[in-house]
Amino acid sequence: MKRMKIVWFLMALILIFMYAKKTADTSIQNIDILGGFGYDIKKSTKGTIEKTFSYSVYNFKSSASTKEGLFSSSSPSNTEAKGAESSVVVGRGTNLGEIRQNRQLTLNKNIVPGIHRVTLFSEEKAVNGIEDIINLEFTNGKVNDRSTAVVCKGKAEDMLRINIPGYQSSSDYIEGVIVNSTSYNFLAKEYNLLDIYLKMDTEGRNLVMPYVETKDKIIELAGMAVFKDDKMAYVLPMNEARIMNMMRENNVKGILTMQDNSKNYLNYDTVVKRKIKCNKVNEKYNFEVNLSFNGDIIENTMFKDINEKEQKQISKLMERKIEEQCNRFISNMQNKYKMDFLDLGIYAVAKYGRDTGANWNEVVSNSNITVKVKVKVDKFGMGHYGS
Structure with a gap:
């Protein structure tokens, strides 16, 4: 038994050597x-x-x-x-x-x-x-x-x-x-x-x-x-x-901008996480999209000398602005495109079962969709300046 192990080991070494030589010759x-x-x-x-x-x-x-210089071979190796x-x-x-x-x-x-x-x-x-x-x-x-x-x-x-x-x-x-x-x-x-x-x-x-x-x-x-x-x-x-x-996605990064005009604007570098709630009442689906933002203000010409009270007001203002953007998109999604761009259907499938024959693009287009936004700003000082 010991002799057979030695034979198999030597054969394996020979095969490895032959394969290594073959691959080495291929430039x-x-x-x-x-x-x-x-x-x-x-x-x-x-x-x-x-x-x-x-x-x-x-x-x-x-x-x-x-190393042979002028006498080197022209072979691929x-x-x-x-x-x-x-x-x-x-x-x-x-x-x-x-x-x-x-x-x-x-x-x-x-x-x-x-x-x-x-x-x-x-x-x-x-x-x-x-x-x-x-x-x-x-x-x-x-x-x-x-x-x-x-x-x-x-x-x-x-x-x-x-x-x-x-x-x-x-x-x-x-x-x-x-x-x-x-x-x-x-x-x-x-x-x-x-x-x-x-x-x-x-x-x-x-x-x-x-x-x-x-x-x-x-x-x-x-x-x-x-x-x-x-x-x-x-x-x-x-x-x-x-x-x-x-x-649509969870735990993604990006920059949001609030802008009144060319001089007054605010840039928010943030990570957003989402949670979806789904329920059905009288065969009509209701979806609640909860978005949680956490990030920094990287550029600000809208607000000067921000105190603690104003920080809370700015966060509330940003929440309202983001909700408005999301609601406009949802309106277009349901009425213009008539498709489920947000993958809401999978939450209904997970809760109420698969293979129901439902057309989820149609279902979501005719559902009640609400958006709730929570904004947290870690740093207000980055890029804070005014003219």
């Missing part, structure tokens, strides 16, 4: 590392749909780096990565097999998946539905289900081709924009493929994703795309999206 410039995915569609006059998959890949350059740039490889077809075949006709390296940063849906693709892509991604065990998912205006292929100064690819830039907007625009921490997969088929929920567009050759976060089932229904501009995110 980074001989592979393409995937940075981002893009999905587009094109409808023909005959009714067929051509799918376009765009792959943003990092292309690594190399330089000789051996004697080169090291010097730098990287990106390019976009496109596959077109009516099905996955055809797309991969066409993609490889112009690709001289193997793509390494699993670490891409962004999954980009064109607006046209999002409107026509993304369920096929989500199902496709989750049948591939190598796909990075934590990649940031966004909807873009125009073609995803075109956005992936944009060169951003200081970035190796537009994928890196887009990911940074979304991740860092969580501190100022009440965005949730994650908008990724796994998040889509979990929310898309959850009763009482509607999927949302960041919406980006290009302005003056710069990619910017322009709003939030709201989905009904797997199809994009609306794009909310950022002024509405901030209010939606504030009431």
